[in-house]
Amino acid sequence: MVTLRLKRTPDLCLDVEGIIPEAVQGKTLEEIEKMEILNGSRKVNIGDYFDVTDEGNSLIFEGDLSKVKRIGMNLRDGEILVKGNAGMYVGAFMRGGKITVEGSVDAFSALNMKGGELIVRGNAGDYLGASYRGDWRGMSSGKILVEGDAGKETGCFMCGGVIIIRGTVDSYCGVKMKGGTIFANKARTRAGASMMAGSIILNSTPELLPGFFFERKMEPEIEKLLELEKELIEGEYHLFSGDHAERGAKGKIYVREFISF
Amino acid sequence: MKLILKNGIVYDPLNGINGERMDICIKDGRIVDKIWFGARKIDVRNKLVMPGGFDLHSHIAGGKENVGRMMRPEDSLRRFSVRKNGLRSGSGYSVPSTFLTGYEYVKMGYTTAVTPAMPPLYARHTHHELNDIPIIDKMAFPLYDGNWFVMKYVAEKDIDMLQNYVAWLLRATKGFAVKIVNPGGTEAWGWRRNVKDVDEAVPHFNVTSREIIENLVKACESLKLPHSVHLHGNDLGSPGNFETALKTIDTIKHIDAKNNRQVLHLTHLQFFSYGGDSWKTFDSRADEVAKKVNKRDVTIDTGNVLFGDTTTMTADGPLEYSLHTITRLKWVNRDVELETSPGVTPVIYSKKSPVNAVQWAAGIELALLIDSDKVILTTDHPNGGPFTRYPELIALFMSKKYRDKYSEMNNAIERRTGLLTIDRELDFYEIAQITRANPAKSAGMEKIKGHLGVNAHADIAVYDINPLEFDSSDYEKIEKALSTAFLTLKDGEIVLKEGKIVKETPGRTYWVNPDVDSAIEPDLNEYFRKYYSVSLSNYFVQKDELVRGEIFTLN
Numbered sequence: 080m081v082t083l084r085l086k087r088t089p090d091l092c093l094d095v096e097g098i099i100p101e102a103v104q105g106k107t108l109e110e111i112e113k114m115e116i117l118n119g120s121r122k123v124n125i126g127d128y129f130d131v132t133d134e135g136n137s138l139i140f141e142g143d144l145s146k147v148k149r150i151g152m153n154l155r156d157g158e159i160l161v162k163g164n165a166g167m168y169v170g171a172f173m174r175g176g177k178i179t180v181e182g183s184v185d186a187f188s189a190l191n192m193k194g195g196e197l198i199v200r201g202n203a204g205d206y207l208g209a210s211y212r213g214d215w216r217g218m219s220s221g222k223i224l225v226e227g228d229a230g231k232e233t234g235c236f237m238c239g240g241v242i243i244i245r246g247t248v249d250s251y252c253g254v255k256m257k258g259g260t261i262f263a264n265k266a267r268t269r270a271g272a273s274m275m276a277g278s279i280i281l282n283s284t285p286e287l288l289p290g291f292f293f294e295r296k297m298e299p300e301i302e303k304l305l306e307l308e309k310e311l312i313e314g315e316y317h318l319f320s321g322d323h324a325e326r327g328a329k330g331k332i333y334v335r336e337f338i339s340f
Numbered sequence: 341m342k343l344i345l346k347n348g349i350v351y352d353p354l355n356g357i358n359g360e361r362m363d364i365c366i367k368d369g370r371i372v373d374k375i376w377f378g379a380r381k382i383d384v385r386n387k388l389v390m391p392g393g394f395d396l397h398s399h400i401a402g403g404k405e406n407v408g409r410m411m412r413p414e415d416s417l418r419r420f421s422v423r424k425n426g427l428r429s430g431s432g433y434s435v436p437s438t439f440l441t442g443y444e445y446v447k448m449g450y451t452t453a454v455t456p457a458m459p460p461l462y463a464r465h466t467h468h469e470l471n472d473i474p475i476i477d478k479m480a481f482p483l484y485d486g487n488w489f490v491m492k493y494v495a496e497k498d499i500d501m502l503q504n505y506v507a508w509l510l511r512a513t514k515g516f517a518v519k520i521v522n523p524g525g526t527e528a529w530g531w532r533r534n535v536k537d538v539d540e541a542v543p544h545f546n547v548t549s550r551e552i553i554e555n556l557v558k559a560c561e562s563l564k565l566p567h568s569v570h571l572h573g574n575d576l577g578s579p580g581n582f583e584t585a586l587k588t589i590d591t592i593k594h595i596d597a598k599n600n601r602q603v604l605h606l607t608h609l610q611f612f613s614y615g616g617d618s619w620k621t622f623d624s625r626a627d628e629v630a631k632k633v634n635k636r637d638v639t640i641d642t643g644n645v646l647f648g649d650t651t652t653m654t655a656d657g658p659l660e661y662s663l664h665t666i667t668r669l670k671w672v673n674r675d676v677e678l679e680t681s682p683g684v685t686p687v688i689y690s691k692k693s694p695v696n697a698v699q700w701a702a703g704i705e706l707a708l709l710i711d712s713d714k715v716i717l718t719t720d721h722p723n724g725g726p727f728t729r730y731p732e733l734i735a736l737f738m739s740k741k742y743r744d745k746y747s748e749m750n751n752a753i754e755r756r757t758g759l760l761t762i763d764r765e766l767d768f769y770e771i772a773q774i775t776r777a778n779p780a781k782s783a784g785m786e787k788i789k790g791h792l793g794v795n796a797h798a799d800i801a802v803y804d805i806n807p808l809e810f811d812s813s814d815y816e817k818i819e820k821a822l823s824t825a826f827l828t829l830k831d832g833e834i835v836l837k838e839g840k841i842v843k844e845t846p847g848r849t850y851w852v853n854p855d856v857d858s859a860i861e862p863d864l865n866e867y868f869r870k871y872y873s874v875s876l877s878n879y880f881v882q883k884d885e886l887v888r889g890e891i892f893t894l895n
Contacts, residue, residue, distance in 0.1 A: 125532035210414075211417060212413045212414065213670075215670065
């Protein structure tokens with residue numbers, strides 16, 4: 080459909096909110112070049128910072144976009160491909176469609192996600208799939224897959240959906256979560272702090288918080304969305320319930336082994 | 341500057357004008373009888389002309405409002421406006437920032453608003469925030485509920501000193517009227533207790549809630565304050581609290597009105613009109629409360645609840661805690677030294693919840709059942725809903741069809757309230773009463789605010805709707821017309837034109853300055869030295885801290 084190739088790294092962050100497939104559809108290349116984006120607080124045109132061509136079969140961003148924020152924010156439908164790293168707020172508030180990032184993403188990606196799919200081939204920053212600051216109603220549906228590592232407070236206040244991290248997730252993953260599933264190959268400390276419901280599956284972690292009580296050994300119940308990860312999830316896991324620091328908590332954490340790293 | 345608004349259809353209850361086509365002449369910020377020449381003319385043919393709106397109870401500035409803004413960043417996501425045309429930026433849906441508050445009021449045709457719960461210790465903060473609210477005129481009511489001075493003088497039955505303290509505090513905080521929240525209850529909250537009834541004693545102080553109310557009302561009357569005591573009674577929001585409300589209204593039975601106004605204003609009465617003995621049997625007793633209000637010399641504001649997401653904030657600490665235990669959402673409690681203890685927590689009023697549906701209906705019942713010269717429209721912003729939703733509320737009052745449509749959503753409205761049996765629909769005259777005339781009169785400002793007679797401030801709202809060809813079943817049209825004014829005039833200047841703010845002016849802050857006897861000083865010195873974290877000399881808000889402060893007197 081359209082490829083936007085970054086000409087040069089901007090001094091200030093570019094904010095491409097609103098540049099989603101449904102907005103560029105049916106527009107000529109000249110019209111797309113004239114669409115407004117923000118550079119800092121200043122309005123600029125897409126053409127000032129991007130080469131616009133009609134290559135590819137989806138909306139494609141190309142180049143080192145680590146200073147480009149809000150790619151695919153409020154996405155409802157269609158596909159976005161990012162060839163390179165992306166900045167903050169990738170796929171924030173998205174309700175549908177698919178975003179694939181071939182590099183890494185920065186913090187607040189898939190914030191308050193309500194549906195759709197985000198795939199990150201590299202690493203993700205902090206607050207992946209978390210709730211907006213202050214909100215107690217976080218990610219409610221959809222799927223996030225990170226092939227590398229993820230940052231702190233991944234899936235905080237999560238209510239539904241699935242987050243898969245094939246690498247290591249930093250501390251406080253699934254903090255305050257109320258539903259949904261998080262899978263991580265490795266997790267640093269304090270997974271599921273203050274969680275009320277939902278489940279976290281960890282292949283290895285150094286320790287759990289004292290609010291978690293051991294229940295039994297079992298194979299984890301795997302949701303449909305997690306089936307692709309079957310080869311990573313195998314064998315017997317220790318099931319813990321918690322976090323009993325909260326009243327009436329019904330969360331579950333499955334841990335295969337406890338290793339310090 | 342001279343201006344004539346021509347051919348508008350005018351509703352002005354204080355002057356008995358009910359939908360007459362007439363011209364309004366404005367000169368130097370006031371309304372005058374006639375202008376012979378040199379006036380700019382604006383034709384507002386077939387448009388609704390009313391005095392500027394007056395909101396008697398709206399938490400727009402102060403300590404807990406700011407806490408609400410800080411604790412709800414997600415609320416700012418729901419509404420924000422960027423800086424343009426010389427206007428400031430702002431954000432917030434249920435707790436809008438100061439500039440946005442002013443703009444949103446003006447957009448609805450409101451020109452005066454009261455922030456009704458100012459902890460005296462946060463008076464300086466409140467006034468600096470009020471300074472930042474543009475265009476509209478403002479007032480602040482300091483809190484007297486859990487105040488150690490008040491309770492001490494009431495316990496000693498020393499009415500002169502109480503009166504002296506009331507006057508001193510109004511002066512010190514640049515306040516306008518006496519506000520009481522959960523009398524005694526906020527002090528009891530310091531001991532993790534509450535005062536649930538007017539005859540319950542306050543721990544460690546030999547007083548009851550009834551004594552606090554009675555004595556403050558008496559003090560208010562002899563000080564000749566423009567507004568009466570502004571009372572948020574005991575036991576707000578719990579099932580079966582209507583009996584406490586009836587007793588609270590009866591506390592003023594023996595007190596004669598000395599000034600030409602009510603002796604007590606009951607605020608957000610909807611939250612006090614519940615029957616039943618648990619949340620399962622929770623129902624509306626608005627009819628009984630309304631009967632009592634009609635009998636006594638009081639005014640009320642409704643405090644309607646509207647479905648949706650909002651932030652609750654009151655100086656009633658124990659109430660906010662009990663709300664938090666129900667919703668289990670984030671909660672802030674503050675302790676203001678010797679004075680009060682406010683709390684803040686978000687709340688979602690859900691259409692599916694029978695309790696919320698009863699609350700929704702009870703507020704509308706009150707507005708429809710109480711005499712229209714006693715009712716004032718509020719949502720207790722932001723407790724029942726943000727003030728920006730007043731047009732929706734007005735449409736509900738005016739259209740039975742609209743209410744019936746809502747009522748289908750939850751059968752609790754039919755089973756537990758009497759709303760569906762009420763056929764009354766308010767007309768524009770009555771709307772002008774409950775949003776303009778009554779609040780101005782209740783605040784003692786009926787000479788300059790809330791009407792369009794000669795010498796009134798030229799605060800005028802013009803809406804793009806023809807009230808003479810009005811059909812109550814077309815509620816969407818009412819809501820749309822009232823949510824964006826066609827013209828808003830403040831002190832004779834056009835501040836809003838066709839929904840866009842064209843001029844930003846600083847609004848006044850009114851305060852009262854009653855006489856104070858120096859006999860109060862030894863007590864003040866002692867308490868400030870012993871208990872307060874600030875010194876007496878730092879406590880007093882100076883006159884020049886108010887950008888456009890104005891002393892208001894009854895004469």
